[in-house]
Amino acid sequence: MTDHDQTHDWDVHALSGAYAVDALDDLERARFEAHLAQCAECREEVDSLREAATALGTADLVAPPAAVRDQVLAGIGRIRPLPPQSAGGTRATLRRRTPLLIAVAAAVVLLLGVGVASLQPWDGDDGPQELTAAERILNAADASTVEKSFPDGSSATIVISRSEGKALIRTTDMALAPDGKAYELWLQSPAGEMVPAGLMPDEADTTYVLDGDASEATGVGITVEPDGGSPQPTSDPIALFALDS
Amino acid sequence: MDPVPGDPAGAPRTGAPAGGHGPDLGPLLQQAARGDSAAFATLYDATAARVHGLVLRVVRDPAQAEEVTQEVFLEIWRQASRYDVARGSALAWLMTITHRKAVDRVRSAEAATRRDVTYEQSNRAVEHDTTVEAAHASLEAHRVRAALTQLTDVQREAIELAYFGGYTHTEVAALLDLPVGTAKTRIRDGLIRLRDTIGVGR
Numbered sequence: 001m002t003d004h005d006q007t008h009d010w011d012v013h014a015l016s017g018a019y020a021v022d023a024l025d026d027l028e029r030a031r032f033e034a035h036l037a038q039c040a041e042c043r044e045e046v047d048s049l050r051e052a053a054t055a056l057g058t059a060d061l062v063a064p065p066a067a068v069r070d071q072v073l074a075g076i077g078r079i080r081p082l083p084p085q086s087a088g089g090t091r092a093t094l095r096r097r098t099p100l101l102i103a104v105a106a107a108v109v110l111l112l113g114v115g116v117a118s119l120q121p122w123d124g125d126d127g128p129q130e131l132t133a134a135e136r137i138l139n140a141a142d143a144s145t146v147e148k149s150f151p152d153g154s155s156a157t158i159v160i161s162r163s164e165g166k167a168l169i170r171t172t173d174m175a176l177a178p179d180g181k182a183y184e185l186w187l188q189s190p191a192g193e194m195v196p197a198g199l200m201p202d203e204a205d206t207t208y209v210l211d212g213d214a215s216e217a218t219g220v221g222i223t224v225e226p227d228g229g230s231p232q233p234t235s236d237p238i239a240l241f242a243l244d245s
Numbered sequence: 246m247d248p249v250p251g252d253p254a255g256a257p258r259t260g261a262p263a264g265g266h267g268p269d270l271g272p273l274l275q276q277a278a279r280g281d282s283a284a285f286a287t288l289y290d291a292t293a294a295r296v297h298g299l300v301l302r303v304v305r306d307p308a309q310a311e312e313v314t315q316e317v318f319l320e321i322w323r324q325a326s327r328y329d330v331a332r333g334s335a336l337a338w339l340m341t342i343t344h345r346k347a348v349d350r351v352r353s354a355e356a357a358t359r360r361d362v363t364y365e366q367s368n369r370a371v372e373h374d375t376t377v378e379a380a381h382a383s384l385e386a387h388r389v390r391a392a393l394t395q396l397t398d399v400q401r402e403a404i405e406l407a408y409f410g411g412y413t414h415t416e417v418a419a420l421l422d423l424p425v426g427t428a429k430t431r432i433r434d435g436l437i438r439l440r441d442t443i444g445v446g447r
Contacts, residue, residue, distance in 0.1 A: 014429055014433060015429055016433055017430075017432040017435070017436045018407065018413075018414040018428075021344070021407045021408045022411070023407035023412065023413050023414045023417065023428075024413060028413075047333045048440055049436040049437070049440060050333060050340075051333055051334060051440065052437075052440035053340075053341075053344070053408055053436060054336055055388075055443050055445055056389060056404070056408055057295070057340050057343075057344060057408065060299060060301070060302050061294040061295060063294045064293055064294075064297040064311055068314055068315050069290075071315050072289060072319065073282065073285075073286060073289070075318075076285060076318075076319065076322045079322055080323075081277065081278050081279075081322060081325055081326060082324055082325075082326055082327060083326060084278070084326040153319070153320055153323055153324075173324070
């Protein structure tokens with residue numbers, strides 16, 4: 001796959017409807033969400049199509065049994081509501097400003113998420129942009145995903161491309177690491193060795209490209225380590241993703 | 246029009262009528278985000294029947310559907326602060342979470358054990374009848390039904406298979422004998438027409 005796949009943009013836009021009704025597989029969803037972060041037009045379209053889908057889904061009214069209500073109301077006592085999305089403004093507040101600012105802001109968000117792997121979007125010209133490291137993985141023909149959901153409602157997805165030799169992690173609603181600690185990522189070698197692959201950004205929702213060569217990796221692990229990370233895991237992984245070879 | 250449910254442990258209610266003129270959901274979400282469980286109980290009562298109706302339609306198995314409905318509301322409680330009025334109605338936000346959870350459940354169940362298709366189809370007929378009954382009762386359902394007649398058969402089938410069947414657009418294409426890549430376009434075109442006919446969104 002080249003960096004300037006002509007059909008790419010068109011294809012991605014056309015997924016808005018399928019995305020709005022959850023009709024994408026994990027990989028397509030990851031790709032489309034990466035695109036959404038940069039495309040205000042698609043965000044608006046998805047929002048409006050979700051309203052339409054909602055009308056479709058509200059035709060069936062079936063009251064759940066009373067026990068469900070009791071369990072829900074008992075359950076919320078044990079769950080802390082998430083704080084509002086991190087400081088600096090949500091997408092929606094940015095959206096009300098000029099399109100250029102949105103584009104820049106989206107690029108900043110993406111860059112923060114992706115780390116220092118790619119600086120090209122800063123060029124600021126309007127020509128075709130280089131794909132970021134994350135986009136190259138997501139768009140690779142051999143990209144595959146492994147997703148894990150956790151009991152607290154958070155989830156993490158690994159996307160790996162053997163041909164790119166890289167893997168990324170996307171998290172949703174991940175609890176932040178405790179004070180003085182960080183989440184460290186590891187690539188598991190075929191020999192079973194855990195190779196440090198970077199520290200996850202301290203954000204609940206993030207996309208991070210793992211350091212190192214993932215072309216042979218058999219798994220991705222996450223451990224809790226002291227700030228700054230460790231050369232070797234000092235605790236059992238909180239999550240381990242097995243990768244298909 | 247609804248009595249205010251002051252007692253969280255009170256008798257179960259059937260939820261707000263389909264017209265959507267129940268309590269204003271946005272402010273309730275806002276209060277819930279600050280930990281107001283009474284506001285959340287009101288939100289639950291106003292939306293439980295819609296949420297459960299959709300979950301049941303997608304998941305089909307009543308026991309599993311109850312689990313999913315419970316998960317959905319716990320998730321709504323957890324994520325209440327993330328609702329952004331600039332991105333759409335509170336109901337759409339809530340139903341988006343609902344649909345995603347329901348679809349996740351059928352797909353993971355499917356991955357665990359490839360289900361018997363015959364069983365599923367016979368089950369679908371039963372489930373469908375009970376929900377159609379509820380749908381007939383509502384004015385909104387009529388509106389949606391009328392809007393659905395504006396779609397081509399393929400658009401309507403593609404949307405229904407995706408939304409109620411929980412199938413991916415690739416699976417929808419296979420089910421409808423469409424070339425791969427066509428179903429996503431049918432789904433999008435159909436949703437756009439639906440949106441413009443019912444006059445929701447932008």
